[in-house]
Amino acid sequence: MSAPDPQSRPCPCGRTDRRDKPIAFSLCCGRYLDDFDRTPAPDAESLMRSRYSAFVLERGEYLLATWHASKRPASIEFEPGVKWLGLDVRARSVLDADHAEVEFVARQRGPSGTATRLHERSRFVREDGRWYYVDGDLR
Template sequence: MSPRRCPCGTGLTYVECCGRLHDGTATAGTAEQLMRSRYSAFAVSDAAHLLATWHPTTRPRTLDLDPGVRWTGLDVLATSGGSLLAAEGTVEFRAHHVVHRVARAQHELSRFAREGGRWFYLDGTSLA
């Protein structure tokens, strides 16, 4: 059996890609890498990673993931800032998922900030 591909769509295995961020052996170097790891966290039901990478000023106290949602693909449409040396950045993406056998997509522009050398998700705006 071949290793499982990462849900974020890089083509790498989960262990080589977002799995390292989820288990804490690596941190995101860019805003896009953090956004991809957060998408993968939804796909593998890792609420702890989502909360840990959410900025403290906007983070909810708890996060209940819907087990009826199956995440099926990610398209990164645009990035601004968010590089290795930047303090902030945005990532526009479309996250595909299936709910009750109905295919849907979430189109969002997410904002990220880097503090203490770590990237955090601030918030997102739905683009329909």
């Protein structure tokens, strides 16, 4: 028996449909990660969710491409053995047509087995019709 197609698995970001059923990766964040040039995330929350999925899947090229140039690091490294456990979007604020904030908690377990939470209020900006992560404040 073959393994399920990764594209049909539930999206790592945890988004669900109106019936509270998990949305497939290909219909959720996968379309942004796999077709960055032609399919930008439509809003700040979708970009934040897709960036979480990129961390889970270790897709550094997507993370760098969606980081605003004013704050983008030269490279990104992933800690070996980290397992992402889930994402909880706490709040979303549209400040104006080109600025938004998303507050979230992301949970992970490190290689030693210790669980940690990343609680951040992230800032996003839209330029030329594409949303970018700028930075965030840890809570």
